[in-house]
Amino acid sequence: MLTGPVFVTGAEPGDALEVKVLSIDLPIAYGYNGCSGFIRENCIAGRGPTILRLDRKNMTSEFLPGIVIPLRPFFGSMGVAPPLAVGRVSSNPPSTHAGNLDNKELVAGTTLWIPVHVTGALFEIGDGHAAQGDGEVDQTAIETSLRGRVQLTVRKGMTLMWPRAETDTHFISMGTDVDLTVATRVAIQEMVDFLAATKKMDKHQAYQLTSLAGDVAITQLVDGTMGVHVKMPKSIFK
Structure with a gap:
């Protein structure tokens, strides 16, 4: 689920949109992980998503008895509209406009810069993850709801090709x-x-x-x- 698009006054093609992730909170105490993705033959047919409890006090989640995953919540998707020449795109594949980066490093305290391709940038954010490994190999993280605060700033003269x-x-x-x-x-x-x-x-x-x-x-x-x-x-x- 994504929130947006947000029209950013003053943003024009050739600018960069600075996104400061000020805070990320876990409003609910559970998430889920599916099974598909890169080597889906490991998945057992008919087995539904795994529901995982989130210990928001200790910022951990017990995957199986004795296996505890640290929580590092982040938004899997933060992006802007792609270039007009590209046309309408799915929200799934990331590209120069950022989008569904699924980069686990983009936690609270991080700053992300994204090339602006259209007037107003049209910023979106969503796809809440409580924890994820590099690769996201089964196609999902601990998917969950997030509540966050970001600060958007237009950076004139900051020419970027990629996020x-x-x-x-x-x-x-x-x-x-x-x-x-x-x-x-x-x-x-x-x-x-x-x-x-x-x-x-x-x-x-x-x-x-x-x-x-x-x-x-x-x-x-x-x-x-x-x-x-x-x-x-x-x-x-x-």
């Missing part, structure tokens, strides 16, 4: 494509370009640093276009 994020500890670049190799190349190149533009190094050095200190992760494998992100620790920059 980008920053947490307290990392810079994050992203790429998506139906081909996982292409998505990986996009995410790596986005990190190289970011480092070269902001950290006083050339692309040769930025590429080396991405190999030496960056972590490349599969964001998700199940949304039509697959996602990859690169995390660069902020602690290495003195």
Whole structure:
């Protein structure tokens, strides 16, 4: 379920929309996980979704006796309208307009920047997740209701090709494509370009640093276009 679109006054194509995730709360004490996705032959036919209780005090969920999952709630989908030339799209596959990124790093305290493609940006948010692993391999996280607060700011002159994020500890670049190799190349190149533009190094050095200190992760494998992100620790920059 998505909320939006929200018309952002002043946002025009070529701008970036800054989304600060101020807070995320769990209004209900349960969620569910289905079984489908990347290797669905593991799923037992006829078995329904697994209902999981959410311990909102300790921020955990017991999957099976003795198996406790830490909760890190985030919105699986935050995005804007795609370019007009693309036309009408499904809310499932993420792309340059962000959307259904399913990036587990986008928790409260994170800032996400999204390229703006149409007047007003038309921001949407939703797809609440209480916890998820990188890859989201069975097509679902702990799906649940979320209540959140975000702050939207139009950034003029911040030219982006792809979504980008920053947490307290990392810079994050992203790429998506139906081909996982292409998505990986996009995410790596986005990190190289970011480092070269902001950290006083050339692309040769930025590429080396991405190999030496960056972590490349599969964001998700199940949304039509697959996602990859690169995390660069902020602690290495003195």
